[in-house]
Amino acid sequence: MKNFKLVLLAVIVGFTVSCNSDDNNYKSIGLDGAWNLVRISTPMTGESEEIDVNDVVWTFNEAKRKITIADSREMQPQENGINASVTYDYNIANWGEVCNEALSFNQKQYGCITIDGNNLTISTSANDGLVYRLTR
Numbered sequence: 001m002k003n004f005k006l007v008l009l010a011v012i013v014g015f016t017v018s019c020n021s022d023d024n025n026y027k028s029i030g031l032d033g034a035w036n037l038v039r040i041s042t043p044m045t046g047e048s049e050e051i052d053v054n055d056v057v058w059t060f061n062e063a064k065r066k067i068t069i070a071d072s073r074e075m076q077p078q079e080n081g082i083n084a085s086v087t088y089d090y091n092i093a094n095w096g097e098v099c100n101e102a103l104s105f106n107q108k109q110y111g112c113i114t115i116d117g118n119n120l121t122i123s124t125s126a127n128d129g130l131v132y133r134l135t136r
Helices: 002-018
Strands: 032-042 047-050 054-061 068-072 086-095 099-105 109-114 119-123 131-134
Touching: 086 109, 109 131
Parallel strands: none
Antiparallel strands: 032 047, 032 054, 032 131, 054 068, 068 086, 086 099, 099 109, 109 119, 119 131
16 A cells, blocks of 8 residues: 555645646747848848847747737838737747748748847848848
């Protein structure tokens, strides 16, 4: 009977220790923190918009998978469904054969993520789309 209680205790402890939340399994890719949007371009047409540093800030919280976008420009265009100073849940997932780490939020695919030091590029150019350039 004593052995049975020890085995039962070991099983209960084993189940308790093995349970964890999915958030603990999230792999950080280096997005955490504030990024200044400095340029939006469309390679297909050659059009681009330069944005002053600190005017539009994308702040990522990787632990909570949240992105806050703050736009301090006097005229805040409602481009791509983004409103000034809002927070969204975001997801990083495989985008078919295009890339392994693509950003989506607010029901929109923003594109493949490339981080090079203090520079972040989010691009749908493989699909004739926009390229977002951000810097720390």
